[in-house]
Amino acid sequence: MAEEHNQEAAAAAAAEEQAGQQFAVQRLYVKDVSFEAPMGAEAFTKQWQPAVNQELGNKVNKLDDNNYEVTLTITVTVKLGEETAFLAEVHQAGIFTITGLDDQQLTHVLNTMCPNILFPYAREAIDNIVGKGSFPALMLPPVNFDALFAQAVQQQQQQAAEGQADETH
Template identity: 55%
Template sequence: MTEQASNGAAAQGEQNPQFSLQRIYVKDLSFEAPKSPEIFRQEWAPSLSLDLNTRQKALDGDFHEVVLTLSVTVKTGEEIAFIAEVQQAGIFLIRGLDAAAMSHTLGAFCPSILFPYARETLDSLVVRGSFPALMLAPVNFDALYAQELARMQQAGNAPAQA
């Protein structure tokens, strides 16, 4: 009876979803201040442009790499003060999810884990360039994921998902 219970638990354990963060790392980092030092002598009236992108790649077994890219361009007037970009990546072990749940996990949940690391890396990079800290606002990756799904469904590129 004990053997049957342990075999049943092992079989059930294989069916339970599993999620584990394996590693977080900076994949690429870039900073440019093309108008320095002149830009430091101008009045500071910044305008910020943020581009955000994610991509994922299946690795061996149930491991997946997710890369969150944040690209920031800050101008003061018409002059570019600086351009900063970080590719913050993570390796995640994910198993036992259906296709819709896997898509959501890779497209929204994993990027939301990576975002605070990317934000801190960008902030530190900008401060090292002698500019004021960025203090990027939090991002709702669930909403962005839902918008992207809707866009893809409208274009006929993705099946409807719950």
């Protein structure tokens, strides 16, 4: 009987904790867009065998107690041989209301869930601007933000462990 009561109390506590959790998208917007075609018309006279390089960045800005601005930056550089045919960069941002999460959960949501929401908009903006530059469509591959976050956490842990090892020597 006591075990049943403990299970009920634990379930009630979990339900109460979840009731205080909130995640809402307040606004999605393009914060910055840049497009450069340094080769100019010469890019259209060469055989199109591009080398594509994609870089991702994520920045979090706490606006107040419950609101966060998350900015996903995608930079795509396309080269023909050694010369840059074009460079496109998009800063896709969103304002998210998040409450009821502990620090670890909050960090995870801000670095995985929010960029996952922003990515399709950034990918569309990149494709759109590349098309307006008269280059072939560029569909960026999906990104696993959970894997990138896990990798970053692992690197931080390794660096912390190496730092502690260096201090003991």
